[in-house]
Amino acid sequence: MEDLAEKIFNLLGDRPGYELVQIRFVNEREENLTYRNGMPRGLNKSQSQGVGIRVRANYSWGFAATNDLSKDAIIKTAELAWKVANSSAKVARKTQLELVPEPVYEDKYSVRIDKDPFEIDLKDKLDLLKDANNTMKENSKHVKMSVINYRANEQKVNFYSSEGSKIEQRLLFTGGSILGVASYAGDTQTRNLSNFRRRGWEFIEEYDFIAKAEQVGKEIDILVTEAESCPSGKSTLILEPFQLGLTIHESCSHPSELDRVFGYEADFAGTSWLTPEKLNNLQYGNEQVNITQDPSMPDVLGHFKYDDEGVKARPVPIIREGIFVGYESDREYASLLGLERSSGNSKSDSYSNVPIIRINNMYLEADPEGYTNVDDMISDTKDGIYGLNWKSHSIDDKRLNFQFATQIGYKIENGEITKPLKNVTYQQITPEFWGNVSGLTRTSEIYGLPYCGKGSPVMQIGYVSHGGPWGRFEGVNVGING
Amino acid sequence: MIKMEDIKQHAYIIMNEAKKQGAEHIQVRYTEHYRVGTRYGEKHITQNISTTSKSFELRTQIGGKVGTYNGSYSPDLIEKSVADALLLTRVSEDDTEFPGFVQEKYNYRPKTAKYHELEPDILADEIKIVIDKATSMDSRITAVAGNLHYQSTKSCLINSFGLEVDEESSGITGVINVCATDSGESRSTTRIAGATIKALNIEERTESVTNTAIQGLNQGELEPGKYETILSPEAVAELMRFIAFGASSEGLITHQSFLKDKLGEQIFDERITLIDDVENPEQNSSRRYDSEGVASNNVSFIENGVLKDYAYNRRNAKKLGVESNGRHLFGFMGESAMFVTQHLKAGNKSREELVSSIDDGILVSNLFYNNFVNPPEGLCTGLTRDGLFRIKNGEIIGSLKNMRWTDNITSILSVAEPGSDIRQVADLFGMTFMTPSVRVGQFNYSSKGKH
Structure with missing residues (x-):
């Protein structure tokens, strides 16, 4: 990645009007698992990878992106970003504006992850969602729908700037939501507890889906039977x-x-x-x-x-x-x-x-x-x-x-x-x-x-x-x- | 430009790998997407983008278990992607509500749209036209903002029961926002959509919003309350989005729909007829089949104010004991079903005639940040934006500061007369609405705004 970034800096660097290039290689994956009324309802995994190239030329921005990570495709994308920046310059700001400075960094960083959520057995995750579903049902007479969602998302970002910064970040979050819908005597009410943090699977263990499902189950009944x-x-x-x-x-x-x-x-x-x-x-x-x-x-x-x-x-x-x-x-x-x-x-x-x-x-x-x-x-x-x-x-x-x-x-x-x-x-x-x-x-x-x-x-x-x-x-x- | 044969070949590579790894039944949706987007503000371009992507959705079934995988297409990653997808399916439990993949043989309508790519310069030129036009009309025009977004897609959907169908599309959406400044500020916005740049009528729309921005200067205040109101097409489109949620079969199952158990009932004024106009190639969200492969044809779901149908996908249709009408959506919110290509049948009166029919009322240009307060009740709230005008004795007599509205969708449309000024309005969430202005008997303004 770094070699390709350097190649792009060299390719565009001598051109008239050139100011800056920022390149982000992003590799993202996600698990999004949902149980509804005791059954799987949307078990989804996703993965994407690609590069976004941002060029500043003639005081105007251009951006191009592709998920074809072949060397030729990336160079072509850089050329496109250059072309787009020059297209922007046709309708540019009247005054020329310099960006405020920022120091150059070389760094590698990851958020705190004690337990990698993508390494946890999928079965354990699905069991947790199912148990939470059952708990809500056990605690509510009037529940019509219970939806328990778990989500983990990871972005690995490699950022290269022609100013010299080379930064790698692993940004991951986990979390979920516990939703209950109850109907009684012509009234329908919902209760939903959720939270997401930049932590690993340990946050899911701390968040206690089962206790939250119990709370939601009890409170949706209160909402449809007692609440004014x-x-x-x-x-x-x-x-x-x-x-x-x-x-x-x-x-x-x-x-x-x-x-x-x-x-x-x-x-x-x-x-x-x-x-x-x-x-x-x-x-x-x-x-x-x-x-x-x-x-x-x-x-x-x-x-x-x-x-x-x-x-x-x-x-x-x-x-x-x-x-x-x-x-x-x-x-x-x-x-x-x-x-x-x-x-x-x-x-x-x-x-x-x-x-x-x-x-x-x-x-x-x-x-x-x-x-x-x-x-x-x-x-x-x-x-x-x-x-x-x-x-x-x-x-x-x-x-x-x-x-x-x-x-x-x-x-x-x-x-x-x-x-x-x-x-x-x-x-x-x-x-x-x-x-x-x-x-x-x-x-x-x-x-x-x-x-x-x-x-x-x-x-x-x-x-x-x-x-x-x-x-x-x-x-x-x-x-x-x- | 990639050929459709290559797109299908990529889809079959994924399906064959899934077969090889043990999937019993398979569905693959493969898409190549091209877009050029340009955003402008304060009379210059601020963002300008061009992107391409190749992506797929793989759904696999083993026994009663089902899993869905979305990914970037890369030949090197197919084996691992399919393995990930199948792992998810294998550890799942039986999904007894899953209807299976399409086995029916549908007669899809012939393709009408084509895939095109567009040079970024073309959008920049159009934006220059907007800025030059607006600023040349009046010296009080101090800012012009907006965007143009051109997208083209080629996709195919195949499954292991022999389904193979493909689609091409291209379309453009945009926003023009003009700001006039005198002793205060006034803005006006239009949201435009069309199959081609020409269909946007950019110069005409720029002239219209510029005039509205100037007309909107020097706002007065009005006490909150219920007023007879004319809703412009952009404002009507916001209400149509609520109707889309209400008419979704998803809301019947989740108990969140204000239209639940109302099939066959008179829910709106008899002058309201709504069609999900998927057969009209001029509407950007038109299509021949949904993302499950079910043929999509026009559905007249509200006829003369009577609710005639809901939007179904195969899962919801199975649960509710009906047939899917090809409205499956798969996106940010997960699986759902919705009418996203609505057409509100026009009336006979021009917008001017609607205004002249009101003795004491309000003209709303736009509604903003509208949300359900309580979905099962249909109670919603939001604000007016970018042009609010007072009507007295059949004439617009001045502009007003914005106000918050809080009202029930069925109450708002209980007395409603569509005008004849129909046009396509782009939505923020990929829907498009063909709608005229609508005069409503009353609209509840619940509190004053500050600007």
Whole structure:
């Protein structure tokens, strides 16, 4: 691979307008195993390999990819990337923009894998899924559908840059989901627990599918037999780390992507209300709100050591004591804003897609002086709703008006949970929501979501992680119905 | 350019290897794919790509056990890929809902589409036309963004029962987003699709969205509530995607469909007729057979507002005791069945006539980030985007800030009149919709937006 990369650098290096070549060889494999209602329902394995070549010439980008790994095909692909870059230059940016610099790295890295999931006997995996299916059935009178999914994905990426970087990364994740659907007396409700981490099979052992299936089975019965509909009006709202993480994802992570801010996502994902003049000047939330991006954090799904431009991962503050202080960038957009360095957000989901600015690992920091745990927080809440786990999400194209639904909720009265709730929805305007934080816990958790869609004309799937402490918010609109 | 005979040969190499390694029954789907995609923003090209790929799906059956393997095609890896696929099948348990591979002999329609490759320069030239056209129309046009995506595919599907069918296709989709700035910002978007670049009517669509962007400047506010509304084709397409989920047999089995147990019932206004128009080569998602090899023909699944059929694949059809109508899909979400080539029958009134028929209402250009709130109920939410206008006494009197909508699909379409301005709208998930604007009796705006 390295020889071929050198050959491509030499081939294009002397041409007029040549600036840079980045080459990614990606070898990917996946197991995606599902049991539904006690039977196999989608036992899938996949494997792909290919090379994506990105050329910058005349201040314009070109990208070409192939999964034909013969030497001739790769050279032809490099020529095509060159041709595409020159085609881009026909409708180029009026001002010439240099990329922000990044040191050159030679490195070989793997995420922590104690037990290689691809080496574990397939039968053990299928037995686990089947047992979890049975457990849910044993714990629910009204279950109509139980779906247990296991997934392991591995990407081996060899990155070569004409600037000199040679980086090999083995990025692997495992995880799964436990979904139950119950129907009773004309009502249908769902409950779904899931998590994914950049760990090996040991994470699956820790995650305990059987205990989760028992929980889902019991809770879907509660939802269809006991839960009342969420009341409408303004309410105090407590969110657990998964749902809080999703709220961060939509209302903080996406609007702080610099490509959106500059209008380059206007055709698909939208733009952003976090326009450049707001950097270091905007009260995004109250002083309890500290949000950080950190792909260097080990084990979480958004973890990697280098992004797809060879930028080394590091923590980047996004919100500090409520003030908006940082964007997610790549080397080009960092330059456009006048930043000194990329925040390391350039990622592609496969060899065949071009790297774009993607969310990685972003979380709300816990409050070391805050509530001991969620029980402590609930006992200090006079009247409110506790919402758990994602059911529905929606937010506008500048990321200001969001509305979410949670799978299950609980009514809190005088410091105690008094009854379960279903169809819990909440809607708010982003800075009003984050400006009304009334408490955080000291404890926190981070969850992986392997399904963030962004990019056009080909939508790419991002592996992201979010979370933080349990959070309490005041004056939230809840119970929104048609 | 690869020949179809070579594609079939690759598929048979995989099938023969699977036979050799002990598979009892085999299905192979082999695809070669070419694409050129160009994205632009702030009046210049930001991304420009050209990719080729060779891939296959191998499904093997041993007794009642079934496994699926997807991979890149590489002659060196076939033996290992097939071994991996068969290992998965062997350790599985009997899948009693698996319907088996196709043994029927279908009369497939003749091929109409062709595989073509396109030079990246051609898309760049089209983008220059869009940018030049929009910026020349008004000095308040400050940004133009969008994309064009051309794809061509050659594929074949074979199985060990003698099925051999092949397909070629090519098509283009795109987005044009124009931003006008005065004291504030206004954007307008169109999502275009066609079999050829010419079919996109790029200049005409650019002119239309540019006019809408200018018209959208200086937005006022309106209190949330229920308003009579005209939904433009892009907005109607968003609702049609919800209907696709509702009419999927998958939702009948998973209890997630708001159309479950409603066959034969009047679910929408009698002026709503929806056809899954797979026979129309002008629609990008048209096809002759589904990914199981079942022949796909047009299905009129909502006739005069009455639900007439669901989308079935072989697995769901077997479980529900009916025949597949050739709507199998295999993708990111696993196996499913869906109507992805919908055509909403046009009415007689032009868009202007629809506007003039409203005394007090709203015109919606686009809907954004729409999602089910509660799928079995059909309750959905989302936002308006890129052009919201106030209608009073039959005229557009100004633009509005965006609003969130939360409403039930069947309620929205209970009083619905399609217009005559039918065109193809591209979807983000590979679907295409042929739809006109639709006037609906009421649409529930549940909260105010900020822009």
